[in-house]
Amino acid sequence: MGRNLYQKVWDDHVVRQLDNGQYQLFIALHLIHEVTSPQAFGMLADKKLKVAYPARTFATVDHIIPTDNQSRPLADDMAEKMIQVLSDATSEHGIEYFPPSSGAQGIVHVVGPELGLTQPGMTICCGDSHTSTHGAFGCIALGIGTSQVRDVLASQTLAMDPLKVRRITVTGKLATGVTAKDVILHIIATLGVNGGVGFAYEYAGPVIENMTMEERMTVCNMSIEGGARCGYINPDETTFEFLRGRERVPSGSDFDQALTRWKGYASDVDAEFDDEVIIDGSRIAPTVTWGVTPGQAISIEGSVPDPEAVSGLDRDLINDALGYMKLKANQPIKGTRINVAFIGSCTNGRLSDFRAVAGLLNGHRIADHVRAIAVPGSEKVDAAARAEGLPEIFEAAGFEWRLPGCSMCLAMNPDKLVGDEVCASSSNRNFQGRQGSPTGRTILMSPIMVAAAAIRGEVADAREVFGLEEIAS
Amino acid sequence: MTGIPIDKINGRAVYVAGNDIDTDRIIPARYLKCVTFDELGPALFYDVRFNEDGTSRNHVLDRPEYAGAEILISDNNFGCGSSREHAPQAIGKFGFKAIIAGSFAEIFHGNCTTLGIPCVVMAQEQRERLAQLLAQDPTLDLTIDLAARQVTCANMIFPVTMKDSVRDAFLAATYDPLDNLLTGREAIDATAERLGYA
Numbered sequence: 001m002g003r004n005l006y007q008k009v010w011d012d013h014v015v016r017q018l019d020n021g022q023y024q025l026f027i028a029l030h031l032i033h034e035v036t037s038p039q040a041f042g043m044l045a046d047k048k049l050k051v052a053y054p055a056r057t058f059a060t061v062d063h064i065i066p067t068d069n070q071s072r073p074l075a076d077d078m079a080e081k082m083i084q085v086l087s088d089a090t091s092e093h094g095i096e097y098f099p100p101s102s103g104a105q106g107i108v109h110v111v112g113p114e115l116g117l118t119q120p121g122m123t124i125c126c127g128d129s130h131t132s133t134h135g136a137f138g139c140i141a142l143g144i145g146t147s148q149v150r151d152v153l154a155s156q157t158l159a160m161d162p163l164k165v166r167r168i169t170v171t172g173k174l175a176t177g178v179t180a181k182d183v184i185l186h187i188i189a190t191l192g193v194n195g196g197v198g199f200a201y202e203y204a205g206p207v208i209e210n211m212t213m214e215e216r217m218t219v220c221n222m223s224i225e226g227g228a229r230c231g232y233i234n235p236d237e238t239t240f241e242f243l244r245g246r247e248r249v250p251s252g253s254d255f256d257q258a259l260t261r262w263k264g265y266a267s268d269v270d271a272e273f274d275d276e277v278i279i280d281g282s283r284i285a286p287t288v289t290w291g292v293t294p295g296q297a298i299s300i301e302g303s304v305p306d307p308e309a310v311s312g313l314d315r316d317l318i319n320d321a322l323g324y325m326k327l328k329a330n331q332p333i334k335g336t337r338i339n340v341a342f343i344g345s346c347t348n349g350r351l352s353d354f355r356a357v358a359g360l361l362n363g364h365r366i367a368d369h370v371r372a373i374a375v376p377g378s379e380k381v382d383a384a385a386r387a388e389g390l391p392e393i394f395e396a397a398g399f400e401w402r403l404p405g406c407s408m409c410l411a412m413n414p415d416k417l418v419g420d421e422v423c424a425s426s427s428n429r430n431f432q433g434r435q436g437s438p439t440g441r442t443i444l445m446s447p448i449m450v451a452a453a454a455i456r457g458e459v460a461d462a463r464e465v466f467g468l469e470e471i472a473s
Numbered sequence: 474m475t476g477i478p479i480d481k482i483n484g485r486a487v488y489v490a491g492n493d494i495d496t497d498r499i500i501p502a503r504y505l506k507c508v509t510f511d512e513l514g515p516a517l518f519y520d521v522r523f524n525e526d527g528t529s530r531n532h533v534l535d536r537p538e539y540a541g542a543e544i545l546i547s548d549n550n551f552g553c554g555s556s557r558e559h560a561p562q563a564i565g566k567f568g569f570k571a572i573i574a575g576s577f578a579e580i581f582h583g584n585c586t587t588l589g590i591p592c593v594v595m596a597q598e599q600r601e602r603l604a605q606l607l608a609q610d611p612t613l614d615l616t617i618d619l620a621a622r623q624v625t626c627a628n629m630i631f632p633v634t635m636k637d638s639v640r641d642a643f644l645a646a647t648y649d650p651l652d653n654l655l656t657g658r659e660a661i662d663a664t665a666e667r668l669g670y671a
């Protein structure tokens with residue numbers, strides 16, 4: 001019987017079984033940042049422990065870094081302190097650190113892949129739930145809490161129970177104007193925000209195979225929003241071509257050797273799965289959220305659900321969401337007025353996202369009442385975008401082009417919604433208060449849909465706004 | 474660090490209703506600005522407990538009859554979203570010793586376990602009955618018995634579930650795995666060597 005990728009990577013990295021039945025899993029790559037990791041160094045110090053494998057850990061700052069002015073000391077004292085604690089801890093323990101202006105700083109899930117630190121067959125951890133992003137390369141990539149960050153620092157291992165694996169096959173071909181973001185929002189809306197609890201998701205099928213690495217990262221990024229602990233895609237030629245020549249990827253004959261190993265991790269043709277789901281990719285429309293979880297998503301052509309159509313806790317959930325979002329049952333989502341547009345985050349803050357939008361913005365201008373920001377996911381994304389003249393295109397359309405960071409994805413820096421503003425956002429979470437105001441409202445969508453909403457000043461269909469051909473019926 | 478064995482949790486309880494209560498709601502992101510977890514208790518559920526001007530919204534956690542409750546009850550997919558350990562830390566610092574829910578998000582569940590906060594799963598019908606009892610009499614004491622996998626309240630028994638490995642870890646005081654992990658140093662190094670990570 002064949003094995004799937006999850007089983008192969010798991011088997012390879014198991015150190016031993018623990019007395020309580022859990023397994024001790026070796027972690028190949030550990031990424032740390034300023035919000036969930038500094039406390040772990042304090043825990044190590046309490047126990048007088050050292051970092052076991054400092055060369056397997058890399059640090060950057062992303063969550064609280066301002067995107068307008070990053071000169072030190074930062075205006076926010078606490079943000080300054082958190083960055084300082086991280087920077088001191090990394091130098092004390094011999095951990096490589098990518099600070100602002102190093103040329104490599106950025107959102108941790110953008111930085112790992114672009115440097116080539118993320119490689120097929122690895123176990124990867126970070127104190128951030130969107131670590132699932134790295135699964136795009138064929139990895140077991142897990143978000144962990146701070147105590148587990150401590151465990152990995154101290155032992156380079158985690159205590160884990162194995163997950164079940166659900167294969168999600170996306171068949172057919174995506175219609176014009178439908179992106180990777182729409183695919184994952186659709187999957188989450190279909191399977192539910194807790195549909196994946198206990199599972200790793202394997203994404204497969206022609207739609208996934210035809211995706212670029214950046215698109216695959218967008219899909220895997222949001223696995224956690226569907227309740228899955230991680231998500232992955234089998235490595236293939238697209239993966240290997242992306243990695244070839246990257247800074248931290250082996251070169252020459254070492255690359256060929258690595259390639260042979262990487263190929264071996266892909267799920268066997270006769271691999272078994274604990275569950276299988278098939279999604280018809282041809283029927284996915286541009287998808288947007290209407291509520292306060294990423295699963296509360298509908299087609300741009302759709303209407304907000306009616307709580308009267310369901311019962312019990314589900315009804316409460318819809319009522320709660322409608323009340324918070326100030327939307328009415330059965331109202332079309334298209335035409336919902338927005339105040340803010342945000343393009344960025346580890347879901348959609350990579351070069352291809354900005355390229356796709358820039359390719360459409362020409363001749364357009366955002367609506368007068370809209371505030372729009374474009375925040376590159378990393379310094380490398382920023383540099384590449386500048387080399388292509390992308391910031392000028394965004395600025396001509398009325399966007400502000402900012403410095404790299406998480407920014408308005410979680411609004412721990414000064415980029416925040418004010419009052420009950422509505423934000424069309426390319427990020428991954430629309431939870432209540434997520435974007436910095438306790439009453440702020442978030443509508444998740446793809447970057448080109450954010451651009452369309454910014455231009456119209458209301459939730460709009462990018463296919464209509466930009467005259468994309470072959471409008472799906 | 475190996476802590477103390479946890480087999481029974483006893484105390485009053487409060488029911489915070491709702492499915493999909495995410496960790497952003499449990500602890501809003503602005504409270505993540507800290508280099509230790511010590512101050513997080515008062516910020517628990519802050520934005521649903523207080524208005525923007527700081528006045529109380531009379532959230533169930535702030536009603537006098539539930540003051541001092543040590544067991545938190547909620548519904549499905551509790552703790553979804555961000556992996557922030559600030560969420561279970563805030564719950565613990567607020568004074569809760571255990572959580573009963575319909576289901577838990579995995580990272581949150583793992584974080585709670587490591588911190589010694591048992592998360593037990595109770596079916597909806599049972600939760601509704603329990604919530605009803607507490608609404609009638611908030612002074613009722615609950616006992617969560619991990620070994621017996623049950624909650625008792627007012628002479629009634631409510632079955633709960635918990636994964637064997639997790640339950641055993643609480644009973645054997647090994648819910649914080651670090652000491653155990655560190656004893657495997659040789660095996661760890663051998664694995665690193667085998668995988669070319671050394």
Ligand code: SF4
Nearest residue numbers: 130345346406409410
């Ligand atoms: S961009 Fe958002 S989701 Fe991604 S790491 Fe930053 S805060 Fe987390």
